Amino acid sequence: MQRGLVSAEWYHPSIPRAQMKQFMTRSNGRAARDAALWLALLAGSGVLAHLTWGSWWSIPAFAAYGTLYGSASDSRWHECGHGTAFKTQRVNTVVYNLAAFMVLREPVSWRWSHARHHDDTIIVGRDAEIAVPRGTSLLTLSSELFNLQSGPKELRKLALNCVGAVTPEEREYMPKSEYHKAFWSARVFVMILVATIGWSVAIGSLEPLMFVGLPTFYGRWLLVVFGLTQHAGLAEDVLDHRLNTRTVRMSPVSRFLYSNMNYHIEHHMFPTVPYHALPALHEAVKADLPPVYQGLRGAYREILPALRRQAKDPTYFVQRELPHTRQATS
Amino acid sequence: MSETWLDVCSADELEPDDVVRFDHGERTFAVYRTSESRYFATDGLCTHGRVHLSGGFVDGTIIECPKHNGRFDIITGAAKATPATVALGCYPARVVGGVVQIAVTAAVTTPAPNIA
Numbered sequence: 001m002q003r004g005l006v007s008a009e010w011y012h013p014s015i016p017r018a019q020m021k022q023f024m025t026r027s028n029g030r031a032a033r034d035a036a037l038w039l040a041l042l043a044g045s046g047v048l049a050h051l052t053w054g055s056w057w058s059i060p061a062f063a064a065y066g067t068l069y070g071s072a073s074d075s076r077w078h079e080c081g082h083g084t085a086f087k088t089q090r091v092n093t094v095v096y097n098l099a100a101f102m103v104l105r106e107p108v109s110w111r112w113s114h115a116r117h118h119d120d121t122i123i124v125g126r127d128a129e130i131a132v133p134r135g136t137s138l139l140t141l142s143s144e145l146f147n148l149q150s151g152p153k154e155l156r157k158l159a160l161n162c163v164g165a166v167t168p169e170e171r172e173y174m175p176k177s178e179y180h181k182a183f184w185s186a187r188v189f190v191m192i193l194v195a196t197i198g199w200s201v202a203i204g205s206l207e208p209l210m211f212v213g214l215p216t217f218y219g220r221w222l223l224v225v226f227g228l229t230q231h232a233g234l235a236e237d238v239l240d241h242r243l244n245t246r247t248v249r250m251s252p253v254s255r256f257l258y259s260n261m262n263y264h265i266e267h268h269m270f271p272t273v274p275y276h277a278l279p280a281l282h283e284a285v286k287a288d289l290p291p292v293y294q295g296l297r298g299a300y301r302e303i304l305p306a307l308r309r310q311a312k313d314p315t316y317f318v319q320r321e322l323p324h325t326r327q328a329t330s
Numbered sequence: 331m332s333e334t335w336l337d338v339c340s341a342d343e344l345e346p347d348d349v350v351r352f353d354h355g356e357r358t359f360a361v362y363r364t365s366e367s368r369y370f371a372t373d374g375l376c377t378h379g380r381v382h383l384s385g386g387f388v389d390g391t392i393i394e395c396p397k398h399n400g401r402f403d404i405i406t407g408a409a410k411a412t413p414a415t416v417a418l419g420c421y422p423a424r425v426v427g428g429v430v431q432i433a434v435t436a437a438v439t440t441p442a443p444n445i446a
Contacts, residue, residue: 021348024387082399083411087389089401115398115413119379177415272387272396 010121011240012269013288023273023281026087030276031079034256035095038076042068046211053207062210066219067257070147073102074223075259075275081111084274085259101189103223104147104154104216106161108182112174118271122236122244128169132232134314138307141228145221161186222257229299230264233306233318241268243320247282248293265289290320333422333433341425344369349393351384354434360384361423361432362404364391369423370404371432377409377416 015023045068049061077099079085080092100107113128120126132141143149157167161183166174174182192212199208206214235243242265250262261267263278266285273281286292293299302318309316338344338352344363351374352359358374360383376383376395385396392410394401400414407418422433 017348018345020385021345021387026387026389083394083401084399089411111412115378115400118398175415178412270396271399272394 009239010269011242013285015270015284019284020270023270023277023284025277026084026274027276028087028091031085031091031274034259034276035076035085037256038068038072049210050207062215062218065211066215067222068219069102069215070217070219071222071226072257073099074227075257075261077103077105078114078261079259079275081107081114082271084272097185101192102216103220104151104158104189106154106158106182106186106189108178108185109157109161109166109170109174112170112178116173118268121241121268122231122234122238124236128173130236131227131230132307132310134236134310136307137311138304141224141307144224147217147220151217151220158186158190162190225296226254226258226261228303229262229293229296233303233310234320235317240322241265242288242290242322246293246299247289248299249295251295254296288323290322333435335424335426335431335433338371338423338430338432341428341430344430347388349384349386349388351382352432357434358382359421359432359434360393360404361430362388362393363430364388364404369425369430371421371423372402372404372407372418376400376402376414377418378413383418 042065045061045065049058049065052058052061076085076095080096080099083089083092085095086092097107100110117127117129122130124130140149157170160167164179164183166179166182170182196208196212200206229246229248231245234245238244245265245268247265248262250258255262260275260278263282266273266278266281267275269285270281282289293302306316306318336352336354338359338361339350341363344350344361346363346365346367349360349362352361352371353374360372360374362370362372364370370391372383372393374382374384376397378400379395379397381395381397383393383395383402387394387396388404389401391404392401393404394411395414398413399411400409401411402408402414402418403410405420407420409415409417424431
């Protein structure tokens with residue numbers, strides 16, 4: 001805080017106001033189309049998984065269902081949490097809560113956590129959403145592919161919220177006036193999970209849990225693969241998103257599953273811009289940004305060696321090269 | 331306390347569905363024009379993150395903060411979406427002779443209740 005990093009002024013490219021207004025314009029059409037496709041794929045793969053239950057064919061069906069449930073929900077949670085995906089705020093709220101359940105994030109406290117992440121992106125001691133704290137081993141990180149670190153942590157938080165308590169972390173970023181909302185949504189989440197467990201026990205089959213609850217774990221892998229590209233291995237404690245965030249070129253299928261969050265520098269610089277306008281925003285600011293990573297392979301070619309090195313040397317980070325005419329603010 | 335009207339900008343400079351920043355002394359304000367060309371003024375900084383609302387998105391009579399997407403009603407100042415929970419002060423605004431003016435002696439609305 002003494003270093004002036006908290007709630008500080010961050011670097012922004014200059015964009016004419018008229019153009020910025022266009023980028024920020026909301027619509028329901030694009031988000032409705034994408035959400036309908038996502039839910040239809042989820043339902044379709046779910047029906048296939050049910051029909052093939054007990055056979056080997058259920059494995060690919062559950063792989064698809066789980067990925068759509070446990071991974072593709074993450075970017076829906078994120079966009080609707082910002083309130084930018086749909087023009088109609090009530091629809092954002094409904095999708096946000098549904099997706100929050102799917103990724104097992106209590107929606108009230110996570111909204112505050114994410115506001116802090118935008119306020120103090122990768123500022124150590126402030127940002128509660130640093131996915132890879134320095135020194136994390138690749139073994140620990142790989143267990144996240146199946147939610148084995150975050151999942152139990154979120155379940156403990158939900159249990160605590162259910163009985164009217166908050167974690168020290170939540171106390172730090174969530175105002176007291178919000179606690180009661182968090183407690184009630186945690187209770188609803190836990191009730192659904194307990195009811196599903198009860199159903200599974202009653203019928204003596206794991207099938208209900210394979211549809212509700214467990215996909216958050218077995219279907220999380222793509223969330224991690226996408227999510228690590230955002231900030232892993234880059235600088236901490238800087239006031240320039242170009243130094244601590246990545247924009248990665250991705251295929252249309254990946255961009256659908258990830259709601260264009262591959263344009264992550266642009267999103268952090270201008271969080272009021274809906275996901276569907278991020279490609280156009282990228283074109284407007286790209287001269288101001290470091291080179292875009294060519295696909296997941298291009299990003300991981302940097303991330304994996306960087307994380308391996310950081311596990312031994314926590315002072316190491318990837319120094320991004322900025323366009324020479326544009327100086328960093330920190 | 332008597333009202334002092336201050337010139338903000340020419341009415342043409344402020345487009346429909348837009349907001350402009352106006353600084354006066356050590357205070358900063360956000361002045362809005364709706365799609366029906368009604369004019370409003372509020373405190374200029376978001377009550378959550380102390381960010382200038384003039385960089386935000388005007389959606390009807392709602393201003394969305396450019397940093398954290400907190401939302402406020404520009405007519406009442408009420409916080410409408412978290413992380414904004416504390417209302418903005420509101421000020422009279424008008425157009426006289428093609429010039430947008432606001433009265434800044436004091437906030438005219440009692441801050442609306444917080445959303446919590």
